[in-house]
Amino acid sequence: xxxxxxxxxxxxxxxxxxxxxxxxxxxxxxxxxxxxxxxxxxxxxxxxxxxxxxxxxxxxxxxxxxxxxxxxxxxxxxxxxxxxxxxxxxxxxxxxxxxxxxxxxxxxxxxxxxxxxxxxxxxxxxxxxxxxxxxxxxxxxxxxxxxxxxxxxxxxxxxxxxxxxxxxxxxxxxxxxxxxxxxxxxxxxxxxxxxxxxxxxxxxxxxxxxxxxxxxxxxxxxxxxxxxxxxxxxxxxxxxxxxxxxxxxxxxxxxxxxxxxxxxxxxxxxxxxxxxxxxxxxxxxxxxxxxxxxxxxxxxxxxxxxxxxxxxxxxxxxxxxxxxxxxxxxxxxxxxxxxxxxxxxxxxxxxxxxxxxxxxxxxxxxxxxxxxxxxxxxxxxxxxxxxxxxxxxxxxxxxxxxxxxxxxxxxxxxx
Amino acid sequence: xxxxxxxxxxxxxxxxxxxxxxxxxxxxxxxxxxxxxxxxxxxxxxxxxxxxxxxxxxxxxxxxxxxxxxxxxxxxxxxxxxxxxxxxxxxxxxxxxxxxxxxxxxxxxxxxxxxxxxxxxxxxxxxxxxxxxxxxxxxxxxxxxxxxxxxxxxxxxxxxxxxxxxxxxxxxxxxxxxxxxxxxxxxxxxxxxxxxxxxxxxxxxxxxxxxxxxxxxxxxxxxxxxxxxxxxxxxxxxxxxxxxxxxxx
Numbered sequence: 001x002x003x004x005x006x007x008x009x010x011x012x013x014x015x016x017x018x019x020x021x022x023x024x025x026x027x028x029x030x031x032x033x034x035x036x037x038x039x040x041x042x043x044x045x046x047x048x049x050x051x052x053x054x055x056x057x058x059x060x061x062x063x064x065x066x067x068x069x070x071x072x073x074x075x076x077x078x079x080x081x082x083x084x085x086x087x088x089x090x091x092x093x094x095x096x097x098x099x100x101x102x103x104x105x106x107x108x109x110x111x112x113x114x115x116x117x118x119x120x121x122x123x124x125x126x127x128x129x130x131x132x133x134x135x136x137x138x139x140x141x142x143x144x145x146x147x148x149x150x151x152x153x154x155x156x157x158x159x160x161x162x163x164x165x166x167x168x169x170x171x172x173x174x175x176x177x178x179x180x181x182x183x184x185x186x187x188x189x190x191x192x193x194x195x196x197x198x199x200x201x202x203x204x205x206x207x208x209x210x211x212x213x214x215x216x217x218x219x220x221x222x223x224x225x226x227x228x229x230x231x232x233x234x235x236x237x238x239x240x241x242x243x244x245x246x247x248x249x250x251x252x253x254x255x256x257x258x259x260x261x262x263x264x265x266x267x268x269x270x271x272x273x274x275x276x277x278x279x280x281x282x283x284x285x286x287x288x289x290x291x292x293x294x295x296x297x298x299x300x301x302x303x304x305x306x307x308x309x310x311x312x313x314x315x316x317x318x319x320x321x322x323x324x325x326x327x328x329x330x331x332x333x334x335x336x337x338x339x340x341x342x343x344x345x346x347x348x349x350x351x352x353x354x355x356x357x358x359x360x361x362x363x364x365x366x367x368x369x370x371x372x373x374x375x376x377x378x379x380x381x382x383x384x385x386x387x388x389x390x391x392x393x394x395x396x397x398x399x400x401x402x403x404x405x406x407x408x409x410x411x412x413x414x415x
Numbered sequence: 416x417x418x419x420x421x422x423x424x425x426x427x428x429x430x431x432x433x434x435x436x437x438x439x440x441x442x443x444x445x446x447x448x449x450x451x452x453x454x455x456x457x458x459x460x461x462x463x464x465x466x467x468x469x470x471x472x473x474x475x476x477x478x479x480x481x482x483x484x485x486x487x488x489x490x491x492x493x494x495x496x497x498x499x500x501x502x503x504x505x506x507x508x509x510x511x512x513x514x515x516x517x518x519x520x521x522x523x524x525x526x527x528x529x530x531x532x533x534x535x536x537x538x539x540x541x542x543x544x545x546x547x548x549x550x551x552x553x554x555x556x557x558x559x560x561x562x563x564x565x566x567x568x569x570x571x572x573x574x575x576x577x578x579x580x581x582x583x584x585x586x587x588x589x590x591x592x593x594x595x596x597x598x599x600x601x602x603x604x605x606x607x608x609x610x611x612x613x614x615x616x617x618x619x620x621x622x623x624x625x626x627x628x629x630x631x632x633x634x635x636x637x638x639x640x641x642x643x644x645x646x647x648x649x650x651x652x653x654x655x656x657x658x659x660x661x662x663x664x
Contacts, residue, residue: 002538003542006530009531010530314526318522318528319539320511321485322514322520322539322540323512323515323516325511325512328543407487408482408487408488
């Protein structure tokens with residue numbers, strides 16, 4: 001306890017230096033925490049599951065995937081034809097509709113990008129919405145029910161709703177961005193629970209398909225160019241990998257999906273495919289940026305501790321004269337670095353966790369399907385670990401140099 | 416051969432009765448091809464409870480001798496015994512532990528830790544000993560009381576005068592109840608009145624507590640407080656100082 005007091009008091013002796021070092025540590029830990037949060041989220045999303053796994057059916061050779069909607073029913077059934085064929089336990093189709101609120105000015109600020117799907121699937125198939133806490137699930141179920149009852153309804157994320165400056169209950173007209181010349185009249189029936197879908201929207205797929213069906217009536221009998229390409233993805237849920245593989249085989253062997261050909265892959269693999277475009281960015285974040293920050297962090301601490309040790313060589317010698325052993329003096333210096341790094345790191349990650357998750361409602365970093373990232377609970381110990389680890393590495397050399405302080409040299413100068 | 420003689424004396428000698436025995440000690444430093452002899456075949460005994468002053472010009476080897484007796488350095492030849500323990504054969508770790516229990520240091524510039532209060536500075540050596548917190552507090556209070564500073568125990572060194580800081584230094588030196596006190600120019604940084612107080616206190620340590628005190632000083636007035644004064648010149652003890660050095664002081 002007395003050692004800790006001594007360490008604490010030593011840190012207090014130069015408050016400006018200790019404070020600036022702590023701020024430096026906090027800023028760098030903040031950046032590492034954010035980078036690791038994104039990487040951890042992507043790792044989690046692309047990690048293979050052994051059971052209750054999801055699969056994605058998409059166009060085999062083309063990105064973005066654009067399949068005819070006629071594939072929807074049979075794919076949702078896992079292309080099963082016989083009663084004994086393997087089937088997924090649940091399925092969801094995705095059709096992407098992006099539209100602008102203003103036909104003349106089309107900008108990100110006045111646009112809405114919606115998943116067109118069967119409303120009920122929001123509660124059973126959408127990541128994170130399928131395992132909401134009971135109270136939140138009950139509340140969101142009411143919103144989903146409204147969407148089921150309102151064919152022209154749309155559920156919007158909180159951030160997106162604020163961005164387009166509308167409220168629940170408002171009616172909007174969306175002028176198609178990907179579906180050119182297609183206008184949808186929508187009513188905002190509710191909000192997504194706060195979190196991952198803050199920037200998203202979901203609408204009833206029946207309305208989009210009805211609008212596509214009605215398109216020739218107002219366009220000289222011509223179909224919309226995307227009429228036969230409106231199904232983007234089909235999500236399937238499997239009880240285990242065996243069923244997944246059997247369904248995969250059924251789909252691959254089915255002659256029905258020849259033009260275009262389709263493929264089934266696990267959700268994680270599918271997401272990885274989507275992330276391919278960001279591969280270099282993610283690699284750079286993981287193997288260049290984060291390590292570079294950790295090295296910088298070590299150097300910041302090393303510099304501060306190095307200066308402190310140089311200033312206090314006489315003090316180290318006096319401690320040795322009084323009977324402190326080299327390892328005890330080394331321990332004092334390491335202790336100062338560890339206390340500084342550990343406390344600053346922990347504070348930084350805790351503040352980051354609280355501010356990002358509860359105040360900012362996530363970090364906006366649109367990549368693949370993901371728009372918002374949250375700091376995971378594990379980050380609470382990341383900061384502590386980063387602070388302690390970099391403090392240890394950074395201070396080892398200056399601390400080790402105190403072992404070599406020769407009492408005789410310093411003492412003779414005194415005499 | 417002086418080397419052989421010193422070795423044979425050391426090997427056969429049983430623990431001496433004197434508090435300090437410097438047994439035909441030589442200390443030299445090698446700098447490239449050149450050998451610098453600082454102490455040569457030096458023999459010195461300091462009796463238990465004796466107050467000895469060591470004087471001599473700069474470069475005479477006072478500090479080297481002090482380092483050897485206090486267990487901060489090892490002799491090149493010969494042996495150093497303190498309180499019946501052969502200091503010259505101990506490892507660095509053993510010396511560190513030995514110093515805590517057996518030697519109290521008083522420095523010219525006090526060398527208190529600026530971030531610690533007077534109480535905490537005095538407590539510092541006790542942290543190295545297996546001792547209950549209650550006992551530690553008790554001993555620190557006794558030491559501070561002995562130097563008349565128990566009413567300043569919560570002050571930082573920067574809030575104390577030079578004389579008071581030196582008193583804290585003395586309290587730190589005696590708190591582990593060492594048999595030997597080594598004082599290196601303890602009055603060198605003080606005004607005459609404070610210096611006098613400190614010398615009175617050192618005398619008190621000898622008479623009341625029976626401490627053996629080795630005082631290294633350039634100040635003849637300080638040296639006169641000792642029971643015995645020894646002069647060191649060119650690494651050897653001499654009966655009287657060289658006239659030129661004595662006149663200079």
